[in-house]
Amino acid sequence: MDFLQLVASRQSDRAYDMTRAVEPEKLERILEAARLAPSACNAQPWKFVVINDPDLSVKVGKATAGLGMNKFAKDAPVHILVVEESMNITSFLGAKIKDKYFPLVDIGIAAAHITLAAESEGLGSCILGWFDEKEIKKLAGIPSSKRLLLVITIGYSVKEKRKKARKPKEKVVSYNKY
Template identity: 40%
Template sequence: MMSDYFDLVKRRESCRNFDPERIVEKEKLTRCAEAAWLAPSACNGQPWKYLIVTNPELAAQLRPMMQELGMNKFLNACNAFAVVVQEATVLKVSASQRLKDQDFAPIDIGFSASQFCYAAAEQGLSTCVIGWHNELKIRELFGLTKTERVRLVLAVGYAKTDKLRTKQRKPIEDVVKYYE
């Protein structure tokens, strides 16, 4: 039986055809932020902050910081962004990750940003995760400190079309192994 969740997983795809005319409702962004806030994290450290940008002037300043070398031109049609900031690791997390030789914070950020994106998809919104961004410039724009890392920006909006692409993935046999 196909669950609603699996439908959602199939429906979420990176949007590069945002409709510039459709403005994202504040309540929907709030739901996305709540989903991100409730994500799991190592030692419940919650090393994230979300800066939600809908202010047109600020969005206009932010956009080119994700478009260097001619990349991500499609963002010109996107009017809402969530800047995902990784905060400095708290003591209990840094102790356990040192013992386990792991860096949990980017993993936590991935979980949380993913929950944001699926909450968006569930509400009929589309997203694109942006890793191609100028961290230093964004940090400066928001007055962030050196210990606050800008890991991702999530572009949020309505897609111009509902038509989904075929997912391009490695063969599942190559990435999933069963030991029965």
């Protein structure tokens, strides 16, 4: 599959085959894609906590399903917890000088790598920002001083691919001026 086909086929999957585990070798390739993601000043301000124990995965999924949101997460066989780590001194200084918080950008790039790698492995994924951070940190042994920014569900999707709804190119792309 060429890259644009991969991007076009990737979607947020919200229903997983609970009877089918994610193969360890596929998960390792997905994590390698995340590890190799670029970051400002090569700070790599992330740690990926992989939840693939079935019982723990259900608990993390339930902690992700708050206020009626993300109910499907309890059925995902894998949850990748994306934890913000400290930036290096160069990234820190650049962030101060440019008034930009680079770790959020960097983690977004890593999350995109994870979801595209999952798609290339024939797996579905969904990036989630709505969850009970305190409960998941407790379940996964993440120190209270750390920020859990994203939960990414991974598994075999049970739903058909749908057509992407995107703004037309003219609305989001311009050349040489705004």
